[in-house]
Amino acid sequence: MEVLYSSTRNAENKVTASQAILKGLSEDGGLFVPDHIPELECPVHELAGKSYQDIAYEVMKLFLTDFTEDELKGCINRAYDSKFDTDVIAPITQAEGTYYLELFHGATIAFKDMALSILPHLMITAAKKNHVENEIVILTATSGDTGKAALAGFAGVEGTKIIVFYPKNGVSPIQEKQMVTQKEDNTFVVGVHGNFDDTQTGVKTLFNDRELEQEMTAAGMQFSSANSINIGRLVPQVVYYVYVYAKLLEEGKIADGEKINVVVPTGNFGNILAAFYAKNMGIPIGKLICASNENKVLYDFFVTGKYDRNREFVLTSSPSMDILISSNLERLIYRIAGNDTAKNAELMAALTKTGCYEISEQMRAQLADFYGGYADEEETAGRIRDMYENTGYVLDPHTAVASAVYQKYVTETKDETKTVIVATASPFKFTRNVMNAIDGKYDAMSDFELADELSKIGNIDVPRAIEEIRTAPVIHDNVCDKTEMKAAVKRFLGIVS
Numbered sequence: 001m002e003v004l005y006s007s008t009r010n011a012e013n014k015v016t017a018s019q020a021i022l023k024g025l026s027e028d029g030g031l032f033v034p035d036h037i038p039e040l041e042c043p044v045h046e047l048a049g050k051s052y053q054d055i056a057y058e059v060m061k062l063f064l065t066d067f068t069e070d071e072l073k074g075c076i077n078r079a080y081d082s083k084f085d086t087d088v089i090a091p092i093t094q095a096e097g098t099y100y101l102e103l104f105h106g107a108t109i110a111f112k113d114m115a116l117s118i119l120p121h122l123m124i125t126a127a128k129k130n131h132v133e134n135e136i137v138i139l140t141a142t143s144g145d146t147g148k149a150a151l152a153g154f155a156g157v158e159g160t161k162i163i164v165f166y167p168k169n170g171v172s173p174i175q176e177k178q179m180v181t182q183k184e185d186n187t188f189v190v191g192v193h194g195n196f197d198d199t200q201t202g203v204k205t206l207f208n209d210r211e212l213e214q215e216m217t218a219a220g221m222q223f224s225s226a227n228s229i230n231i232g233r234l235v236p237q238v239v240y241y242v243y244v245y246a247k248l249l250e251e252g253k254i255a256d257g258e259k260i261n262v263v264v265p266t267g268n269f270g271n272i273l274a275a276f277y278a279k280n281m282g283i284p285i286g287k288l289i290c291a292s293n294e295n296k297v298l299y300d301f302f303v304t305g306k307y308d309r310n311r312e313f314v315l316t317s318s319p320s321m322d323i324l325i326s327s328n329l330e331r332l333i334y335r336i337a338g339n340d341t342a343k344n345a346e347l348m349a350a351l352t353k354t355g356c357y358e359i360s361e362q363m364r365a366q367l368a369d370f371y372g373g374y375a376d377e378e379e380t381a382g383r384i385r386d387m388y389e390n391t392g393y394v395l396d397p398h399t400a401v402a403s404a405v406y407q408k409y410v411t412e413t414k415d416e417t418k419t420v421i422v423a424t425a426s427p428f429k430f431t432r433n434v435m436n437a438i439d440g441k442y443d444a445m446s447d448f449e450l451a452d453e454l455s456k457i458g459n460i461d462v463p464r465a466i467e468e469i470r471t472a473p474v475i476h477d478n479v480c481d482k483t484e485m486k487a488a489v490k491r492f493l494g495i496v497s
């Protein structure tokens, strides 16, 4: 059955999956949502034993119904290949009786690789299907992680170029090195003198620059976005929830039909929304435990029914969760409003205007499967240390937030349901915070010394993503003022005017 997509703010215009991927965001500012969430075609026990790639096909074909089998399998096979450092793509580690689903074995050792390694292929396939002949130019502002994951995904993909702007003094040395050493001619990385907000504002201005748009069209190019609200990033994330259930079943860790809980370290709400979609497809998921750090807007929302971004922004050791507006939550709000676009649009307008909104009792009643929790910096560091001391397993700070929230959940509810904690980053990505949590004595070491030490104490190889940048030459040494971003883009694209 065909799945069409429409905006969370206006049900009128329906588009195909490939059109939704090309557009990214709807013109009215809403997010594209499927007109229904498809059910799995076969009972989940029939998926037990299948590879990650096979399950990806079984899930994605149900959402991306205008892609042919060949197209979709081509995208999947190009994405989930030797870029990952393990054949199984998403391995599961058991520690303290819970299962850690490791989504950090891709090119940039964080979970964004799960979606960003396939998005470029979905996008060029979508462009071909819709007779878009222009070259697709991805334009992104990054505070660190997304930029590298997008660069790694789009590097060398024919028919695309990617431009990443980052705040020159606003990312970690490792993050900067990861980006400026990016190979392939279709990539362009520029440091901006300014903070992340300046950079992001600059990129938004470029997206809305009609003169630039005309010049690009004349040169056979168009902008697109690899932003996390793109349905082409959400759908690939549903896959690993189906996969983990099938795998636990295959290994006899759970019985057929047995419910599992999932704990997701959350920022923009994309990952946990994918778990919610998997549950709606028929995967027996009990509780969806939404873990926040000290930026606990979502925790407050689940406890009170009121979303309020008017608060201090806290910089934490889990920076990818330092977010006050969780964009993907809009898809859940739309859903619990009974797919009511007017109601959702009203709440989102209130969010823009006043920074907060409150949902009705009736809407709250539909959130019973969600549980919000949070962990502060001390609890997070304590969790990294305790886990290491108890089991030798090393958690990154994002995963540690989830693990700490899970402990609080169990203490509070005594729920003994088997649980999967989503591990979203390798500890090697946040080595300094991880090693400091384990023992203060490491603080004097350099970043690469810390990586070697972590390898020793954790008995894990230094990932290729870190080894590669140790000696890699800097390829991108471009720096510009925020007023020069347009000129930089035109220079890279070869547009003269």
Ligand SMILES: *Cc1c(COP(=O)(O)O)cnc(C)c1O
Binding pocket: 110, 111, 112, 145, 228, 265, 266, 267, 268, 269, 270, 271, 272, 320, 321, 398, 424, 425
């Ligand atoms: C992006 C990110 C998250 C948050 O995921 P959302 O889908 O935005 O909720 C958590 N952990 C890490 C390591 C990330 O990079």
